[in-house]
Amino acid sequence: MSTPDIDNIIAAIRSVIHQKKEGPVSLHEPCFEGNERAYVKDCIDSTWVSYVGKYVDRFEDMLAGFTGVKKAVAVVNGTAALQIALQLAGVKANDEVLVPALTFVATANATAHCGAVPHFVDSEEKTLGMDPDKLKNYLKEIANLNDNGCTNKKTGRRIKAVIPMHTFGHPADLDPLTEVCREYKMEMIEDAAESLGSFYKGKHTGNWGKLSILSFNGNKTITTGGGGAIITNDEALAKLAKHLTSTAKIPHRWEYRHDYIGYNYRMPNINAALGCAQMEQLTGFLNKKRNLAERYSRAFRNVDGVKFFTEPPHAKSNYWLNCLLLDKADAEQRNKILEKTNDAGIMTRPVWTLLNKLNMFRDCPRMDLSCAEDLEVRIINIPSSASLTKS
Amino acid sequence: MSTPDIDNIIAAIRSVIHQKKEGPVSLHEPCFEGNERAYVKDCIDSTWVSYVGKYVDRFEDMLAGFTGVKKAVAVVNGTAALQIALQLAGVKANDEVLVPALTFVATANATAHCGAVPHFVDSEEKTLGMDPDKLKNYLKEIANLNDNGCTNKKTGRRIKAVIPMHTFGHPADLDPLTEVCREYKMEMIEDAAESLGSFYKGKHTGNWGKLSILSFNGNKTITTGGGGAIITNDEALAKLAKHLTSTAKIPHRWEYRHDYIGYNYRMPNINAALGCAQMEQLTGFLNKKRNLAERYSRAFRNVDGVKFFTEPPHAKSNYWLNCLLLDKADAEQRNKILEKTNDAGIMTRPVWTLLNKLNMFRDCPRMDLSCAEDLEVRIINIPSSASLTKS
Numbered sequence: 001m002s003t004p005d006i007d008n009i010i011a012a013i014r015s016v017i018h019q020k021k022e023g024p025v026s027l028h029e030p031c032f033e034g035n036e037r038a039y040v041k042d043c044i045d046s047t048w049v050s051y052v053g054k055y056v057d058r059f060e061d062m063l064a065g066f067t068g069v070k071k072a073v074a075v076v077n078g079t080a081a082l083q084i085a086l087q088l089a090g091v092k093a094n095d096e097v098l099v100p101a102l103t104f105v106a107t108a109n110a111t112a113h114c115g116a117v118p119h120f121v122d123s124e125e126k127t128l129g130m131d132p133d134k135l136k137n138y139l140k141e142i143a144n145l146n147d148n149g150c151t152n153k154k155t156g157r158r159i160k161a162v163i164p165m166h167t168f169g170h171p172a173d174l175d176p177l178t179e180v181c182r183e184y185k186m187e188m189i190e191d192a193a194e195s196l197g198s199f200y201k202g203k204h205t206g207n208w209g210k211l212s213i214l215s216f217n218g219n220k221t222i223t224t225g226g227g228g229a230i231i232t233n234d235e236a237l238a239k240l241a242k243h244l245t246s247t248a249k250i251p252h253r254w255e256y257r258h259d260y261i262g263y264n265y266r267m268p269n270i271n272a273a274l275g276c277a278q279m280e281q282l283t284g285f286l287n288k289k290r291n292l293a294e295r296y297s298r299a300f301r302n303v304d305g306v307k308f309f310t311e312p313p314h315a316k317s318n319y320w321l322n323c324l325l326l327d328k329a330d331a332e333q334r335n336k337i338l339e340k341t342n343d344a345g346i347m348t349r350p351v352w353t354l355l356n357k358l359n360m361f362r363d364c365p366r367m368d369l370s371c372a373e374d375l376e377v378r379i380i381n382i383p384s385s386a387s388l389t390k391s
Numbered sequence: 392m393s394t395p396d397i398d399n400i401i402a403a404i405r406s407v408i409h410q411k412k413e414g415p416v417s418l419h420e421p422c423f424e425g426n427e428r429a430y431v432k433d434c435i436d437s438t439w440v441s442y443v444g445k446y447v448d449r450f451e452d453m454l455a456g457f458t459g460v461k462k463a464v465a466v467v468n469g470t471a472a473l474q475i476a477l478q479l480a481g482v483k484a485n486d487e488v489l490v491p492a493l494t495f496v497a498t499a500n501a502t503a504h505c506g507a508v509p510h511f512v513d514s515e516e517k518t519l520g521m522d523p524d525k526l527k528n529y530l531k532e533i534a535n536l537n538d539n540g541c542t543n544k545k546t547g548r549r550i551k552a553v554i555p556m557h558t559f560g561h562p563a564d565l566d567p568l569t570e571v572c573r574e575y576k577m578e579m580i581e582d583a584a585e586s587l588g589s590f591y592k593g594k595h596t597g598n599w600g601k602l603s604i605l606s607f608n609g610n611k612t613i614t615t616g617g618g619g620a621i622i623t624n625d626e627a628l629a630k631l632a633k634h635l636t637s638t639a640k641i642p643h644r645w646e647y648r649h650d651y652i653g654y655n656y657r658m659p660n661i662n663a664a665l666g667c668a669q670m671e672q673l674t675g676f677l678n679k680k681r682n683l684a685e686r687y688s689r690a691f692r693n694v695d696g697v698k699f700f701t702e703p704p705h706a707k708s709n710y711w712l713n714c715l716l717l718d719k720a721d722a723e724q725r726n727k728i729l730e731k732t733n734d735a736g737i738m739t740r741p742v743w744t745l746l747n748k749l750n751m752f753r754d755c756p757r758m759d760l761s762c763a764e765d766l767e768v769r770i771i772n773i774p775s776s777a778s779l780t781k782s
Contacts, residue, residue: 030441044431047421076467078655105639115506223440225440254729254741255744256496264467270662271662338645358650
């Protein structure tokens, strides 16, 4: 292995992508080539742009149909979805929630929004997600287990839930993680914000959590402008999620009564209209993105010092955000590569700063994070839009 | 005074409104006769439908320009705006916040979302908003004042803030309320969710609070599908509001670092596109709504047992939601009127159930609420859409 030649990296990326327009190549931009304009216009014409309307119901049905969960509840974004999912899984103030150190800040923010404390877990290189074996060994050491669940021996706080996150769309190893949750009486909430279209052992991600969440932010595989969803196979929880996210109003012809401290986290109908049009194209987007990933994989086969990350065993990934892994010896080249690629008009980025390093989470409990620390300095994301695929 | 004749009420409403389409007359529906479709299409064509884009900046500038505040920060909805405004005003968990008992549940929910406790205040019939004299006398009795602010003698909790809400768009009596806040060292946050276009002593509502909030829900004077804004004359707070509502990311060419437990409360660009088109028509909407209110006022002059509520002294109201006040002796007729008008295809509704009566707020502190209790059984809202105005 030798130091990566940055020109070779740039050449490999350029050999794969088909840039339709001027200017820098984005990391991920949406593609609106279906019924987006027609559905949004229809929504405006109907005047039902807000919290009631046919597109919300239809979008929720399309999401449930595609992912194979029983129910989907559309909300304003993935962070809000995660906060409500945690609350419905029974997470209370001062509980701890096991969260990967290597994830977008929303996973820990939503935990904090419940008044709970994120407790950071290491990742494994195979999936870029939570390491089930390491988590199990760690809990053996720090957790007290009794009839009421699992307690952190050191802090005395209950550890109520675990949030595996499917990094860049690559499924975490859900079966052994489910086993750890069962053993330690913790609830699993899948943060599937990045993994719409990703399958684990033939089943769509989001089917393992008591509740799971999706995101439709502008940089995701499909977008609603801003948006997210809670998905679950528990119909009673789905009903409660809908109720809690729509101000907990008790249905009545005219009376205004509410029976919970609810939230205004509903997805507006106009955003759902965009979502319906996007869902119609999802299979096409996924095919294009897989094709792009395959081309990247071939193009990087002969570039020294970097490896194109491919889907984990047992997984079929959506390849939401394509990613290179620098060889360990070459991690110090990362910033130079980021600088030169961005200067060359090819947007690249490192992974998120590990959450335990952010000021507001610095004092949160955590296990040894050596794999996450290693990945943090080696990951580089490269352009991944479906529209970059050469035909 | 005699018992209201329901047929006369229905006839008075019918004499005023111009119903363009089939089916029941809504309480309030949006009107999309400007650049809505063009701006939304432009937004989709640009691919910038999500959290970055020119419409968000433009919408914020239009809001600031119209209301005369220095800065507006567009967010997902009014509830989220209120939560962040309270946090930025220094409200902490276990503080008390003075909130009208007669308001939409969001005012109290947002307080609870901060971990604070709503403390319910009575209204006055003149404005339908907080009664400043009654509040002042109440605080004289229950509050301890020292250098650090105001404490509730009974609960021992700090009373940090007051949220006057401008009911149906009618401004609360802001000058004496400001005086009470100054005397008791409490921050004022105006809940101007319903009062875009309403002025108090010649100045737009939202200019008295340390921060104030607007709502653009589908039933409001203008709509963005779902949406809200924080408005403030404090530019440093506005900057922090923008930062906190957009995940508190530190700007950097590629690095992902965050310096607060932030929120994903940004308004997507596609919703702001709708908002820009609506703002262009706001003056027209307000003129039509005022005209509708004037006609209602005339039509109800000769209907026994009810009074059409007109703007308070010193105020120019937007007449967001028009309202009848039943004579005290006739309050027991309310449900019959609601039933018959709705049966006749004219949507009407009572005011919100007083918040202190809802299960989740039942144990919150409150003053004597006799005026709010009286108003609760006497208010009936009647159709108010700008599009109902006869030309």
